[in-house]
Amino acid sequence: MSFVQSAAELGNQYRDDRVLRSYLKRTLPPDTLAAIEPDLDALGEHAAVAWRRSLQSPRGEPSLTNWDATGERIDRIDLAPQWVEAREIAARRGLVAAGHEATHGEHARVHQFAMVYLHHVASAFFTCPLAMTDGAAVCLKASGNAILIERAVPRYLSRDPAQFWISGQWMTETTGGSDVSGTQTQARVDANGRWRLYGRKWFTSAINADTALALARPEGSPAGADALALFYLEPRRADGRWRNLRVQRLKPKLGTRELPSAETELDGAPAEPVGELKHGVRLIAPVLNVTRAWNAVCAIATMRRGVALARDYANRRVVFGRPLAEQALHVETLADLQAEFEAAFHLTFYVVELLGRAQAGRLDAAHHGLLRLLTPLVKLWTGKLAVALSSEVLECFGGAGYIEDTGLPQLLRDAQVLPIWEGTTNVLSLDVLRVLRAGGGLTGYLSAQRALLAEAETADLGAAVRTVRDATGTLTEWLQRAASDPHALEAGARELAIGLARCFAASLTLSHGAWSQRVENDPRASAAARRFAARGLARFAVRHGDDARMLAGDVS
Known part of the structure; x- marks a missing residue:
């Protein structure tokens, strides 16, 4: 019988993660760590199970049906099965809620992001709308808009899957992504005094979201970014039909293919101003600060997964009479990967700590300045590093790393979004x-x-x-x-x-x-x-x- 190489395997990703467990032991009070460990253990086990399952069946993708059998425009989006499961896990485990709850005080963000770190790869990138939902909750709280806070924030932070809402973030247009000064979407008041949005949003992640925050230029406002206003939308009616919105197509992306990203046309979509009818970029800034932290956590989660797989494979793969794990050059390669990952881990979770302390009102002026500096730093560095490490991990598997059904190419493709999303x-x-x-x-x-x-x-x-x-x-x-x-x-x-x-x-x-x-x-x-x-x-x-x-x- 011909030889068959055994594949890399994963154990419980919480119990097997020395770096995470050591960090939490140092950072958290013992009673806090004891309280959150059941969540971490469960998510660590789910990560291992989800990995094994992904190798046995192909990962689905969303599909768009623009017209029904009678010719009516419906723009129905059918989601990948992993996404339906991920939404329920996110709600029940409180992957957004935990970061806002007072139970663990200044450590709330450490609790939340430890769970996100363990769940990211298994979530089929459901972490993207979770990041935007977290940011939307922070944004609405900061806005002081009592009506929107009362309506949306409890849903964003719900642990009940039937009540839980996710949010999108609609800024990107054909005129640009990071430079929003050329935004062409217009906001006009209708005959009933309600604001409505008109224009094309060229890239809307998680188009299936229950709400969205969008930038638009109120009619008659001057050009430039300062004249943009921030609006809150609920894109669909209770029966699921779109409110004056057309989904033109789903984006054919390099990676994150389970995530339904779309081009949309707003044709009078009803919306509510979040704050004053200008300085919308300033109002949405809290969203970017939060989502950049999520980006970094997802980056180190990707690195950790790759290193774990490469290390296990090195113990299984025998070449020239010895396991790779005993060959000097390969040992050096694995050690370099681990060292880069550990450094990225500690920088990311330090930013998470600062975020939690700021939210709890426990951060002095000097550390507020440090948080402002480290937030873009951690996002840009970990995003680039996740791609480089994922590429090196594939090489650790030789030709097998290039084969689609090993799951490894998807790790690299999905990593490529991390240096791009929320700022290159x-x-x-x-x-x-x-x-x-x-x-x-x-x-x-x-x-x-x-x-x-x-x-x-x-x-x-x-x-x-x-x-x-x-x-x-x-x-x-x-x-x-x-x-x-x-x-x-x-x-x-x-x-x-x-x-x-x-x-x-x-x-x-x-x-x-x-x-x-x-x-x-x-x-x-x-x-x-x-x-x-x-x-x-x-x-x-x-x-x-x-x-x-x-x-x-x-x-x-």
Whole structure:
């Protein structure tokens, strides 16, 4: 009988995750950890079961039926089975609600995002509408609009699947994604005094959502982003029919194919202003801050899944007489993957901690500035890293990693949305510059980093600490030199942002490594911190503007 290679397997993804369990032990009060562990254990087991199930049956995709048999326009969307299941799990486990409940105080966000981290890959990207729903809840609360708060927020935070609502976020038009200044959707008041929206939304994620937040320009308002208003919609009637909205098509995407993203045409869709009839971008900003944190958590969840599969496969795959797990070069590859993942994990959950403390009113001005700086940093770096690590994971499987029914190509395809959704790497790098120009962010960054590195120096991690300090010094010196040259500052913004992210991630990982060595007698976190720091934290290319312009325009 011919040889058959056994496939990689997953165990309970909570019990098998040393990094998550160690982090929660350090961060949470023992009674809080004991209270949330049943949720984490259940989701960790579901992740393993869902992975095995995905290998046995193809993952479905949504379908759009524009017309019924009589010729009536219906635009019916049939969802993938995984999405129907994911909605119920999200409600019952409180994947949105947990982040807003007072039960665990400033740790509410850690509880919530630990669950999201465990569930993301198994959710078939249902985490996308959950992120937007979380953001919508924060946005409406901040708006002070009592009518909308009373109507929608309890549904967003419901744990009853029959009452639970999800929200969409409709900003992207053919004129642009991140640059919304050219938004063409118009808001007009009808004869009954009700606002109605007219225009084309070119990319609406989770078109099946129960509500949506949309930007539109009130009739008669001037051009530009400041004149846009934010509106709340309930796109469908109680019987499921659309309210003056046509679904033109579902987007044929590279990945996240279970997620029904659509092009829509608004033809008088009824809507309610969330706040004043201007500064809509400012009103929707809380949504972006929350969804960028979700993006980072989904990125590290993707990394963790890939590393877990690669490690298991390395123990099963025998080549040249030995398992891959015993071959020096492959061991180095797996170690590099683990070190990058651990650093990304600690930066992401530090941002989650700050978000929870801010929500609980337990954050001082310096840390508020730090949160504003780290939010774009963590999103841009982890999004890029998820793609790179997923690609490396596929390579760990050789040719098998390229085969669709292993589930691995989908991991890579789905990861590719993470650097794009909620701001590309370049857009977020420019956001970082804006935060730095506004002042405060860098001061908080350096102060927090000093405290973290001081903790690490007590655990024989001095060489790695010096590496982090030297790299941070390189970044701050470059920033000072470039401050007077806007072109140079913008040209180097990406390298600056990634360097700042990696340096702070290294500081956090070193601090946790010192704690784990002291309290858990476990040297692995320190090993990851040393390896991550040694892989390089900051670099700046020698830049010649004329060369860049010449190469960027080279189409011959």
